[in-house]
Each structure stands twice: as C-alpha cells, then as structure tokens.
Amino acid sequence: MESRRPETVAAEPLLPQPWIVREVIRETGDVVTLSLQPGEGAAAMSFGPGQFNMLYAFGVGEVPISISGDPADASRLIHTIRDVGLVSRALCGLQPGALVGVRGPFGSRWPVEDQAGHDVVVAAGGIGLAPLRPALYHLARHRARYGNVVLLYGARKPDELLFGVELEAWRQAGIQVEVTVDHADAAWRGNLGVVTTLIRHARFTPEKAAAFICGPEVMMRFTAAALEERGMAPERLFISMERNMKCAVGFCGHCQLGPEFICMDGPVFAWPRMRRLIAIREL
Amino acid sequence: MKHLRDVIAEHPFFQDLAPDHLALVTGCAQMASFKSGEFLFRYGGAAEHFFLLRHGRVSLEIAVPGKETFRFQTVGPGEVIGWSWLFEPHQAQFDARAVDDVSVIRFDGKCLRGKCEADAALGYSLMKRFARVLVQRFTDTRLQLMDVYGKQAP
Numbered sequence: 557m558e559s560r561r562p563e564t565v566a567a568e569p570l571l572p573q574p575w576i577v578r579e580v581i582r583e584t585g586d587v588v589t590l591s592l593q594p595g596e597g598a599a600a601m602s603f604g605p606g607q608f609n610m611l612y613a614f615g616v617g618e619v620p621i622s623i624s625g626d627p628a629d630a631s632r633l634i635h636t637i638r639d640v641g642l643v644s645r646a647l648c649g650l651q652p653g654a655l656v657g658v659r660g661p662f663g664s665r666w667p668v669e670d671q672a673g674h675d676v677v678v679a680a681g682g683i684g685l686a687p688l689r690p691a692l693y694h695l696a697r698h699r700a701r702y703g704n705v706v707l708l709y710g711a712r713k714p715d716e717l718l719f720g721v722e723l724e725a726w727r728q729a730g731i732q733v734e735v736t737v738d739h740a741d742a743a744w745r746g747n748l749g750v751v752t753t754l755i756r757h758a759r760f761t762p763e764k765a766a767a768f769i770c771g772p773e774v775m776m777r778f779t780a781a782a783l784e785e786r787g788m789a790p791e792r793l794f795i796s797m798e799r800n801m802k803c804a805v806g807f808c809g810h811c812q813l814g815p816e817f818i819c820m821d822g823p824v825f826a827w828p829r830m831r832r833l834i835a836i837r838e839l
Numbered sequence: 840m841k842h843l844r845d846v847i848a849e850h851p852f853f854q855d856l857a858p859d860h861l862a863l864v865t866g867c868a869q870m871a872s873f874k875s876g877e878f879l880f881r882y883g884g885a886a887e888h889f890f891l892l893r894h895g896r897v898s899l900e901i902a903v904p905g906k907e908t909f910r911f912q913t914v915g916p917g918e919v920i921g922w923s924w925l926f927e928p929h930q931a932q933f934d935a936r937a938v939d940d941v942s943v944i945r946f947d948g949k950c951l952r953g954k955c956e957a958d959a960a961l962g963y964s965l966m967k968r969f970a971r972v973l974v975q976r977f978t979d980t981r982l983q984l985m986d987v988y989g990k991q992a993p
Contacts, residue, residue, distance in 0.1 A: 682988035712988035738983050749912040750982040772987040
C-alpha cells in the first residue's frame with residue numbers, strides 16, 4: 557500500500573489561476589478558512605484528500621496550503637491557513653471579493669479508499685487537522701465501508717481547537733472523536749495531555765488498522781512510535797510532510813528531503829519512507 | 840455482580856498477571872468512588888494508595904498558592920494513578936482530583952508492599968508495570984514541554 561500520486565495536475569502547473577474569496581471564517585485567533593470560487597478563466601477543481609495548492613497573495617508571495625474542504629464538493633475550494641509568516645498573514649487578512657492566485661492541486665493523497673473494510677485511525681495535531689479534514693469528510697460520508705474509525709486530535713489550548721461543528725458531525729456519523737489539549741485551566745473539562753495519550757483509549761484493532769497522521773514533525777514521530785507500540789505495522793502508517801515548496805512540481809528542489817521531493821512524491825508518505833530521513837539532523 | 844478479582848484481571852494495568860499474583864493483589868484492593876471535584880489524594884499527603892481507574896477522568900495538578908492551579912494531565916478509564924506508595928517517604932507528589940464522578944479500584948500500598956517484599960516475583964511484576972507507566976508519563980511530558988503547536992516550536 558502506498559500513498560497515491562496525483563492523478564490530476566493542472567494543464568499549466570506554473571501558472572496561477574484567479575480565484576475569488578467568497579467567504580472568510582475566522583477559526584481561532586490566528587487561523588482562518590478561506591472559501592474560494594473560480595474567477596475569470598479559472599475552472600472548478602477536483603482534488604484528493606491530502607493534496608495541496610500553491611496560493612499566491614498578490615504582491616506578497618506564494619505558499620503551499622493543504623486543501624481542507626470536502627473532495628465531493630467541487631463547487632468551491634477551501635483552505636485553512638495559520639498566520640505564521642508574511643504570505644500566510646496576507647492570506648489570512650483577505651476579505652470576501654479579494655483575488656487569490658491558485659496553482660494545483662499537487663501532491664499525493666491519503667490512501668483512504670484503500671482502507672475499506674479496515675479500521676482507520678486519524679491523528680491530528682494543531683493545524684494538522686486541516687489537511688486531514690477532506691479524508692474525514694470522506695470517511696464520515698462512507699462510514700459503513702470501514703471498520704472502527706477514530707479521530708485523535710490534539711491542540712495547544714482549548715481556544716485553539718479547530719472545526720468544532722465538524723467534530724460533532726463526525727461523532728454523529730459514528731466516528732470515535734477524542735480531543736485533548738496540551739494546556740488548560742480548570743474551566744476545561746475535556747482531556748488534558750498530549751495527543752499520544754489518546755491512543756490508549758482509541759477503539760481499533762492494530763492488526764487491521766491504518767493511520768493517517770498530520771501535525772508538527774515531532775508530534776508525528778511520537779504518534780507513529782506510540783501506534784507502533786500498540787501493534788500497528790509501520791507500512792500502514794502515513795504522514796503528511798511539510799517543507800519549503802516553491803515550484804510544487806519537482807523542478808526546483810527546494811523541498812527535497814534526501815531522495816524525495818515533498819511536493820511531488822508527497823506530501824503524504826508511508827512512514828517507512830520518512831522515518832529515517834526526518835531523523836537526520838543535516839537534512 | 841462481578842467479583843473484584845475479575846474486575847482487577849480485566850483492567851489493562853494488570854493484564855496477564857499470574858493467577859497467584861492476582862489473588863495476592865486482590866487481597867489489598869477495594870472498590871471506591873469519588874464525586875466530581877473530590878480529591879483522590881493531595882500533594883504532601885501520605886501516599887497510602889494507588890488507583891486503577893474504571894470510569895470517569897481524574898485531573899493531575901499542582902496547586903500554586905496565590906496562583907491558578909497548574910493542571911498537567913488527565914487520566915481516564917484503563918489507566919493507573921499514584922506511584923508514591925512505592926517509594927519512601929510515601930508522600931504524594933501532586934494532587935489528583937476527580938473531573939467527573941469516578942469509580943476506581945483502590946489498593947492499599949502498605950499491604951501490597953508487604954506482599955512484594957515477601958514475594959519477589961510479584962514485586963518485579965509490579966515494578967515492571969509501574970516502570971512502563973512512568974516511562975509513558977515522562978515521554979508525554981517531554982512532548983508537552985516541547986510545545987509543538989507553538990509558533991516557536993522545535
């Protein structure tokens with residue numbers, strides 16, 4: 557089983573298409589979701605869960621942002637963006653009606669459909685829930701096709717938790733949703749502790765499960781280790797990598813990690829392909 | 840109603856415990872419950888027990904006079920709380936407060952220490968189980984300290 561290489565790449569992958577901001581949702585203090593519709597000359601986009609686009613804030617720059625919308629809804633393009641730098645700040649500050657340059661979709665997908673009949677563990681840390689949301693939409697919609705489905709979601713603090721409405725909808729759809737935060741005061745009545753602590757309470761059979769993990773690299777390392785400790789095979793663990801992507805089509809080499817181009821071979825990788833590479837200090 | 844011995848045998852902490860050891864630990868155990876907000880134990884108090892959680896969650900925290908209590912972890916069903924009963928001076932190192940109504944199996948530390956001294960195999964089995972929990976907690980704490988979701992995260 558492998559993460560899926562893209563089946564669809566734009567005809568002119570280096571040429572941004574104009575998309576218009578239709579709606580802006582402020583998720584948390586520094587996270588915004590943009591809903592985009594095609595502008596003049598741009599075509600609606602189909603994508604797979606886990607893929608990303610290059611978003612261009614005109615006059616500022618371009619960054620890779622995972623698609624966080626529902627893959628079954630091609631009428632709009634959804635991106636959830638955390639304000640961490642110059643370009644992401646500009647994107648977070650856009651208002652309805654603003655124009656964004658979009659290239660994509662790029663990269664490999666979460667191999668969701670390959671898991672039919674199996675248990676699925678989705679482990680997300682912080683903004684890492686955004687690239688997993690398309691997979692969760694799919695799992696919820698086709699819940700009967702899968703065994704136990706578990707979402708383990710960790711955030712820094714309660715007010716940094718994303719997608720509250722969806723978390724409840726996924727619970728209603730029969731997904732075991734477990735949420736924790738690293739830090740909280742007495743007002744928080746939920747779980748307190750790192751996301752790996754949730755693995756002990758998750759209902760799945762390690763021998764028949766696959767896991768999709770997305771979050772900071774350290775979080776993914778700890779989570780993969782904890783899942784392996786619970787008995788999961790490394791080749792059934794998948795992570796989504798992030799690096800400094802520029803061209804997004806494997807020309808420039810900015811995102812190269814050892815022999816892998818994160819933009820083209822990833823961002824979704826089977827864990828054995830990444831385990832050694834992300835532990836090399838010099839890379 | 841299930842026998843206490845069976846309840847203990849089904850708890851993950853005592854998974855695969857030898858039958859003779861199961862009988863020994865059961866002799867030091869009793870069911871207990873705590874209402875939401877009650878303390879299982881408090882920092883500095885005598886650490887006379889440890890607890891296997893069956894239902895509900897417990898918050899582990901450190902009270903700082905004049906400041907808001909620092910909460911560092913919640914533990915839930917299937918987990919264990921309390922290891923200070925094993926080590927002198929047998930004093931609790933933090934507070935454990937019930938978040939929900941909680942039901943536990945409470946073990947008498949003095950009773951169990953005596954049995955461990957008399958039966959080294961039981962002592963070794965218990966030590967391995969507690970060492971595993973301690974390693975897990977330290978691993979969790981390391982990840983928590985790294986503040987991986989912060990903007991200055993490593």
